[in-house]
Each structure stands twice: as structure tokens, then as C-alpha cells.
Amino acid sequence: MRTGPGRHGNRGPRPGPGVAARVGAPVVLVSFMAAVIIPFLPLLSAAVQPAGTPLTGLDVPRGVHLENFADAWVTAGFGPLLWSSILIALAVVPASVLFASLAGYALATMDFRGRGKIFAYLLLGLAIPTEVTIIPLYYDLRAIGLTNTRWGLVLVEIAAFMPFGAFWMRAHFSTMPRALIEAAKLDGASTWKILWGVLMPNSRPAVTTLGVLYFVWSWNQFMLPLILIQDPAQRTAPAGLGFFTGQYNVDVPLLAAATVIVVAPVVLVYLFFQRHFIRGVLDGALKG
Template identity: 55%
Template sequence: MAGRQTSRRVSRLLLWVVLTIAAASVLIPFGAIVLASLQDPASLTVSLAWPDRLHFENYANAWSTAGFSSLLGSSALIAGVVVPIALLCASLAGYAFATAPFPGKSWLMGLLLLGLALPHEAIIIPLFFGMKSAGLLDNQLAVILPLIGAFMPFGTLWMRSHFEQLPEELSEAAEMDGASTTRTMLSILLPVSWPALTTLGLLYFMWAWNQFLLALIMLQDPAQRTAASGLGKFVQQYGTNIPLLAAGTVIVIVPIILMYLIFQRHFITGMVSGAVKG
């Protein structure tokens, strides 16, 4: 009995140490960026020491200099269109692969999963000429449509795994009550899939918000690009002004942090349910 208690204490201590290191690896760099953004912009070198005066004007200068009003609006538009459409498509495809028998199911799933191994850089040039021939360059659709397609492999796999873990009694009871396949999915399965959908939606939002290469190539107008691609251009112009760059970085990542804090409980529930079957 004493040996088991000692083993449990050691396990808890190790878990606490691992979680502390993981939290520190995230919080310390973020704290360093925030501290750097409040330093004197006139100084050539930036230290991690607490400044004599907090220079909050760095955020206002970064906002106006980089034009974050239009950049954040463009990112919000792209993410606001991509996330719901990609969630709908992934839910429909995941439900079909999880419940519906049809010819070539395994082959189609394998073909879809190839998208997880295909780097975006390998298809960016064909995408550019395809969007150019369609007249969609300098239009957010040139980023939205490829992102929806790029998100489908992971989303389909995620939702298929979720639907396979749901009790079969739910679908069987709905079928006995005369519910159609569409009715079963919309009224029975999707309402209990909120954690999985929230987790996938947050991942989609983060990926769409942080989109850099696709927006940089497809959107020639700098004002229409995403905040991440605009920040890259901002770094090229003001590479020596560390406080200004740090302030711009904080501005870009704050929306992601807010989204996570709002849906934190559902995100954790969805991650746990996706990792543990049953």
C-alpha cells in the first residue's frame, strides 16, 4: 500500500513538472514579446528588464504604420467565411465516411488523406495560375477557396473519428422513429458533437488567421492581405525597431488568444474526446 502511494506521488510530481515546463515554454516567450513591445522605441537594443516607463504608444504606432485596420478586417473576413463552410463540408464528409457504406470508400479515404502529406508549397504555383485564369487574383476568394480544400483532409478525418465514437444506439433509435439520414445527423448527432466541432473550428480559425504564403501570393494588394502576411511585410520595413515589431506581433496573436479563452472548455473537451475512444 505504501509503495503504491509513493508511486502515485512520484507520478503526480512528474506530471506537475511536465505541465509546469510546458506552461513556461508558452508563457515566457509570450511575456517576453509583451515586455519588448512596451520598451522605449528609441533604444537600439531591447532587454527583458522592466522599462522605466511603459510605452503603450508602440501599439498605436504599429497599428497605424502597418495598417492593421484593413489587415485584421481581411483576416476576419477570410476566417469568417472559411471556418463555417469548412466545418460543414468536414461534418458531411466525416459522417458519410463513418456511417454510409459505398463502393471505393477505403480508396477515397486514402486518397483524401494524401492531402495531409502534400505540402502547400508544392501546389502554390498551379493554384496561382488557376486563380489567375479564373480572374480571382486580388480577391479574397483566391485564398478562401484553396483553404477550404486544404482543410478538408484533416477535418474529414477528425469528424469521421468523432462520429465513429458516438454510440450506435443514437442512430438506431432515430432510425426506428422514422428519421431520415439527414434528420439523424442534424437533429441527433450534431447537437452532441459541439465539443468536436468547436475544437476543429478553433484549429481552422487559427490556421486561416495565420495564413501567410497563400495570401502573400494570391493578394497583390497589401491592404487585402491577412494580418500574418502584413506583419511579414512590416518586419521587412521596420526590422530594427524591436518594440514596434513586438507590438505588431501582439496585435496579430491577440484574437487567437481571445478565441481560445472564450471556447477553452469546449476545446479541451473536444481534444480529450478525440484522444480517448469511448
């Protein structure tokens, strides 16, 4: 009897990932991190310069003056501004991700009348600049008493983010194996169970990437809060920074310190979710 390897004989252990693969992933992560941090360094350098120092470019700090952050925090009243931005982001991001996931799931896996027209309508929303809709939005919200309220801004941001989110999640769900969905149907799973029990557990990178993008977009909104919220107590951090800039446009270190305070949460969120964010972007690029 032959003992040599046959058709299904022992082929030995499978080779592990190559050196290029093991080295490439950290290199990509470090590159993305550097792309975020390096542009942040000149701003941080200016923020720790002595107050009132005229700056025209990147300069080595002459001592570390952390009091600039305290002065900017107190002068601009960043406590309520950041809290307002956090409340809005906490309301916008989960709701927007939920609605985008539901819409993307329906558009990708269900056959119903008008599906193509609905998707085309959502794509049209991607082509309309936000600036074009601000004035009509202001009058519509004023008619129902939602101007000068965070809830009005939350609803507007959810609607503004919906087209991209539905497009993103539809593209993701379209790449999921149809056999997985059919097998779940044969096992008696409902449409709701297929979404939350089968597809969503395998969609963490796509959902995380969308959530990070939504947080960044919501946090960085300037025009919408500036027009829709006139009450200083409910104004967001970027909008408050705009008024602070008009007041202290000569003191560059103080302005830089205020900008660091506003930008820091976005950078921290990106760095925290960096691995999932990059994986979601790469998965979307490869599958698309």
C-alpha cells in the same frame, strides 16, 4: 421480513467525484492557459519598451510605452489588414466545419462504393505540403480570375483544411454509439435528421475544437495570402506584418507591438474556447 439490504437494496448515495478529479480539471486548464500566456510575456514586455531600444532577451520594461501600439497600427495600416483577416476567417471557418462534418458523417456511418478510396485520397492530402501546391494554385486561380481576391484565398483554404477536418469528424462520428443511429432510423428519422438532430448536438466539443483550429490556421496563413493576393488593400494581417518587418527590422519594440496586434485575436479566441477545445482534444485522445 428482512429489512437489510438485498440484491437491490439501498446502497447509499453514490460517491461524488474524488478530490483528485475536482482539483485535476482546474490544474489542467491553468496549465494550458499558462502554456499560452507565458511565451507571450517576453513579446509583450518588448512591445512596451521605449521605441528604438535594442533588446537581446527578456528585460523588465522601463515604463509602459503604449504609444508603440498606436504607432505600429498607423504605420502598418492594421485596420484594413485585420478586417481582411476577419472576413476571410468568417468565410473559411463555418464552411470548412460544415463540409468536414458532412464528409466525416458520410465516411463514418454510410456504406457506399469507393468509401475507402475516398478516405485514402483525403489522407493523401494531409501528406502534401502546402508549399508544393502554391504555384499550381496561383496559375489555376489566375485562369479563372480569382487571384488578388479574398474569395480565391477562401476557396483555397477550405480545400486545404478539408483533409484534416474530414479525418477528425470521421474519427468522432465513428465513436458514436451505433445503437443511437439505429434507434433514430427506427423512429423514421432521415439521414439529414440523424446528423443534425441526433449526432451534432452531442458533437459540440469536437466541432468547437475543429473550429478553433481552423480559425488559428486561417488567421496565421502567411504564404498563401502573400502569393495569391498582391493587392495591399486585401492583404491579411500576417502578410502585412511580413512587409512591416522588412521596413522596421531594427526597431524591436515597434515590431513587437505589431506582432502583439496580429497575435492577440488568436490568443483571445483560444482562451475563450479553451474549455471546449481541451475537452474535444481529450475526448478524441481517449476515444481514439
